[in-house]
Amino acid sequence: MANGRDLISKKTRTEFREFLVGSTLREIENEFSSAGLVPDRGFDPQLGSQRREFVEQYYHNVDFTNPSDVDKVLRVYEAILGECESNLANPSAYGDPVVLKREYDRLIGCVRRDGYDFVDGKLRPKGDTVAMRHLAATAQQLDAEYLAAQVDRLSEAVEQHPDLAIGQAKELVETCCKTILSELGEPGVDRLELVPLVKRTMAHLHLMPDDVSDAAKGAKTIKAILGNLAMISQGMAELRNLYGTGHGKHASHRQLPVRHARLAVGAATTLASFLFETYADRQCSANSHGPDGA
Structure with a gap:
């Protein structure tokens, strides 16, 4: 553990x-x-x-x-x-x-x-702490030491080093998706950028808007929410390029305000928690039906 x-x-x-x-x-x-x-x-x-x-x-x-x-x-x-x-x-x-x-x-x-x-x-x-607590518990369940370490660093960075937290939030989502896809036996995940990585994960978990039946209650709203969920990764990638610590910055570079870092970190941890919970739910459902689908 x-x-x-x-x-x-x-x-x-x-x-x-x-x-x-x-x-x-x-x-x-x-x-x-x-x-x-x-x-x-x-x-x-x-x-x-x-x-x-x-x-x-x-x-x-x-x-x-x-x-x-x-x-x-x-x-x-x-x-x-x-x-x-x-x-x-x-x-x-x-x-x-x-x-x-x-x-x-x-x-x-x-x-x-x-x-x-x-x-x-x-x-x-506090809001972002709720999602982080879920992720900390998930790291234990998956015996994922690297994920646990990322949650630790993210918790510490968001208040003191908001620019650093942006990059770590992006890495957290990447780790989440790669962990799920690896568990599912998906090859070549290490070569994917964040946006296609999230989309592939959502596709495997049947979380794409097209996976929702038009006949389902609230289908239009659910499709919109899932579409917006996928856009979180796009926003994370753009913020990482603008404010993250991974790229050289102009001397006049201004640090991302802490409140915006909290928003980005909260969105990233919420996305990661939702993907992990969906994966766990799919696994439980598959196991309950047995290998023959009965």
Whole structure:
């Protein structure tokens, strides 16, 4: 199994652990058990603190590259942040609201850096992070180490190096298509440029507009969506030529705005996720019918 990217960073886990040092062991147990988590009592992190070690025993049973496991930890963090907000709204319930506000801001900063927003009591992945989490899970399922590494680099680059992220987004779609076509036994995929590569992948997955029956409900709309989906690759290739880091640039070259990089990366990850999910669905359908098509 490939090692995917941790969906909650070590720094964030440590900050929340340190915050919980101010709680009782029973309170820590209640927070984690309410989220469906159990501690690994056989794990000894040797931190010299019962509370720190107890939190680490819970962490030790979590696969931080697995979205399902991570969602449980996020539920714990939601409860902690929600209680902080409640205490800040009622200062008399907490010893020093200034200290609490500082700790709360630090925790919020950590989850934001990991790609989550705390809204209405819930930690929600930012838009592009949702698709990236799906891709991270896909990389694990396919044992695709190179794909996992690309997701990691793309996640890190989009905010700090938007021009670099454009090129990496294009490469991500290329990897997706080549992986699918290779699994299907299609020869010569390494020689294809991005646009024909995506079109060939969509054709193999029966995702071309002509694959939709005119008699199907909403056929016209579905055909339009599929046509626009194919155009994402054209746009990615053009942006890569204009802003990507793979070509020499004039000294007066202006960097692509971060918001546009997010849009491009979001489109690329959405396309890759959709293609992978369609491929998996086709494989499940084929396997359920057996080799004789029964």
